Amino acid sequence: MKKSVMAIWIAVVMMVSLLPPVWAAENQADFILEDVTESDLTTLEGESKIKVSLDGIQEKVYQIQIVLTFTGNVRYKSIVCHANTEGEVPKVLNVLPNGAEANATGIVRISMINLDGMDLEGLTDLVTLTFEGEPGADVRVSLEDLTATYCMIGDVISGEKVYPKENAVVEAKASDTSHESVQTSVKFRLDDVTDFAAVQQDGAYASTGITLTLTAENIPNYVFCTDLNNIPLSKGGHRDATQTIPTFQVDNILIKDTYTVSLQGLGYISYQVSGVSFDEPLVITTSQFIPGDVDGDGAVTQQDFESFLEAEQDAELSSLATDFNRDGVTDKFDREVFGDRFENTAKPGVCLAFSAQGGSRKISVKWEKPEQEGGSAVNGYRIYYGTDQNNLDKVLTIEDGAAVSAEITGLSANMLYYLAMSAVNDQGEGERTEIISAKTASNNNTGGTGSGGGTSSGGIGGTGGAGIGGGISGGNTGGNPQSGGENNTAAGFSDLVGYEWAADAILQLNQAGIIKGISASEFAPGEQIKRCDFILILTRMLNIEDVFTENFVDVPTDSYYYDAVGSAKAAGVAQGDGSYFMPEDSITRQDLIILAYRAFLNRGYIEETDDLSVLDQFADREAVSDYARAGMASMVSQGVIQGSDGNVNPLGNATRAEVAVMCARLLALMN
Missing domain, CATH: 2.60.40 (Immunoglobulin-like)
Structure with a gap:
């Protein structure tokens, strides 16, 4: 795809901003803070102005990053960047502070980048920040973290970082001059x-x-x-x-x-x-x-x-x-x-809900049409398969665009096969699905296993059915309800007083091995649940085992949830915030609902709805984020989400009791 120069610049800024700062005492320059409130003729009543300059650089500078903190009875108002622009593309690209974030945190972040390098000679003015408050209000602006502010010389990606020589602090008062x-x-x-x-x-x-x-x-x-x-x-x-x-x-x-x-x-x-x-x-x-x-x-x-x-x-x-x-x-x-x-001259999108089930010397395959058929209607499919997941050397061609299932016959008994498929239209063949697997039955067995089936360790399931097993986390030891060291019991728990509304669901899910207690007699129903642990529940309920080649950068490779989050990411269930998933954070009800919605939509257990009016019954419907409304409405329409006291509480943290109730309703959809 053709990308604009500006897009490339922003990609470089984001990449550079992710590089860890390495402070070096021998690589230093002067970052200077100056109160210019009175000398700046544009100062209005109630404003204070702080100029940031750079001195001591004799080479080309490709990027400058500045992180300042401010305190006092003022608010961040605006910024003036002193770098000029030339033509359609800025000579210097400025990544500006987010005003709401700055005033909430007291931190101002600024980045400037030039792929060709900036020639800085002597003292160079970079930016002027404006703060506002009552006339005479105090503001203190400081550059205290010497590793967060720097300029890059030598190369925009792999060059050397030059850090401030020392901490810089300036104090000012809001002007009482009127213009x-x-x-x-x-x-x-x-x-x-x-x-x-x-x-x-x-x-x-x-x-x-x-x-x-x-x-x-x-x-x-x-x-x-x-x-x-x-x-x-x-x-x-x-x-x-x-x-x-x-x-x-x-x-x-x-x-x-x-x-x-x-x-x-x-x-x-x-x-x-x-x-x-x-x-x-x-x-x-x-x-x-x-x-x-x-x-x-x-x-x-x-x-x-x-x-x-x-x-x-x-x-x-x-x-x-x-x-x-x-x-x-x-x-x-x-x-x-x-x-x-x-x-529309596009090829089809990826086929949805692709699954396979082994049988007697055959594999039965099911799928749904791509969400985007492309430039013309889908008129066929191709199913690739083989016994080596790196070499799907056989293909079944289907010349019926309305087909949603097929059988691959004449296969070997008791053999594991790998499969992928694609849709075809007049513009060509679309992207293949992720590779899944299915095993044919042995000669003395009537059924085989498939990507949607199998029996989970310690759980319930059947040949060809959705395996459900394991605890909330699994893989660790100990008594922390989030750590995976839970003790399982089918008996009642002693700490469900006040949680009678969830008791049946808790016992059902406990007996199924989906969610366990923290001991033989305690469930900890009011404990919050982490994002990683809920992903584990979903992947086990739905047997999500998608092959993945990358994971979120904040998911440790040795963590008990690494495979589950990676598979959920490959399946499109776990999307996180770009490259980050925040696995150890407590999950909000809104994010919990959306993760479950994506997973069950992917497996075909629920349908998407465009009717958002079902949310009107909740007094706090406006608190539901825009990105979550369609999923929330679908889950309400399916009866999975019912709210409490006329509210759905989307931004509240989900508890173990709430998760049990929702999972029980989801389990009912699978039957």
């Missing part, structure tokens, strides 16, 4: 983008990847850049949660002037307008800031559509440039921005 000012207000509505999410997980402040810039037309270097986030206005963010259409609003008090306003973001045609005096709020819609510009050439074309389709079917090609609704995936919701303007 003629204007209230600026910019509203941005995403009319044509479905289900805009910018997912917020585990306290992170979700960025939309969209930058708003206000540039004064008569005041040199008076520029205000804002990285729009998906945090509600009521919590210091930019999202207007009262609006049905995703709406963002940025308000500032600036020096009176006319301004050039621009809006930029990967995947969108940039918007710019000059001569804005802000006599009334400026409203921008997706008819002006247009989604669909995948390659960043300033137009939405057939090439953009084809590049998008490639990213939709290959997660490795997905990026912010194709994820218009910022929900972390490139999917059918993003496709809607193209409407029916372009011809």
Whole structure:
């Protein structure tokens, strides 16, 4: 897929930001903090301004990262980046602070990068930060962690990092000087983008990847850049949660002037307008800031559509440039921005719910049509199989696009076979599924095993059935209810007083070996459950054993849940936050429900619903994140989620008792 230069730059920034800092005393420069509140002629009443400069570098600098902390009776307001831009692509790409995160944590993070290198001679001004409060309010800005701030010389990826010589601290007071000012207000509505999410997980402040810039037309270097986030206005963010259409609003008090306003973001045609005096709020819609510009050439074309389709079917090609609704995936919701303007020339997507079951010298295969049939209807399938998972040397061709099952006959008895399949349309053959396996029956047996069956150790199941076994975790010893060292008993537990609503489910799941107690007499129903342990429950209930070649970076290879999380990731059940899964974190009810929804949807036990009205029965329905609403509605429609006291409590942490009740309902769907 053709990618814009900006997309490559951001990829480099993200890659460099993941590199661990290694502080070296011999590689040092001066990072200087200066109070310029009084000397900066653009300072308004209640503002304090801190300039950050760099000195002592004699080589080209490819990246600069700055991490500052601030305290006092002020809030972070804005930033001015002193690097200039040339042409369509910035000479220096600035990754701006997230305002809501900065004010919640007291930490301001800034990155600047130039693939060609920046020539810095002598003292160089980098950025000026503006804070706001009451006149006379104190602010203390410091550079204290010498490993978090640095500049990269020699090469943008493998060059040397130059760190500050010493800690830097500056104190300032908010100005009591008054200038003629204007209230600026910019509203941005995403009319044509479905289900805009910018997912917020585990306290992170979700960025939309969209930058708003206000540039004064008569005041040199008076520029205000804002990285729009998906945090509600009521919590210091930019999202207007009262609006049905995703709406963002940025308000500032600036020096009176006319301004050039621009809006930029990967995947969108940039918007710019000059001569804005802000006599009334400026409203921008997706008819002006247009989604669909995948390659960043300033137009939405057939090439953009084809590049998008490639990213939709290959997660490795997905990026912010194709994820218009910022929900972390490139999917059918993003496709809607193209409407029916372009011809779909794509090959089919991956076949869904692919499963196999061994029999007497045969294997029975089932599947569902791909979610995306491609540029034309699916007109056939190909099933690849063999006894070596690295060499599927045989193929069964099916010339019926409506088929959802097939039998491979004439096989050897008591033999393990590996299988994968693909869909075919007029444009060609789509991507193959993950490889699964199934074993044919021995000559003296009437049945075989399959990818959806088998008997689990210590659990219940049958030949060809869904194996259910093991505890919440497994693999460790000890009495911690999350550690896998649980003691199993089919008898009642003594600590279920107050949890009578969950008692039947707990005993049912305990007897099935799905969730065990922490001792022979205790279940610990109020204990919270970790994300990794719930994945273990799902993979065992549904026998998810997808082959995987990569895992999340924060899942240790020697952890008891490594295989389970890896298989769930390969199956599309565990998605985490990009490269991270946060396995040891307590899981929220919302994330627990979505993980279960993906798993059971993948196995065909539930159906997806587009009717979100079922959530209207819950008083706290607005607290359900956008990315979770479809899954939550589907689980409510299936009766798996029923809520409590008229609420669904999506952001509360799930307890062992709640997990038992939900798993009992899910188990009923499998029967």
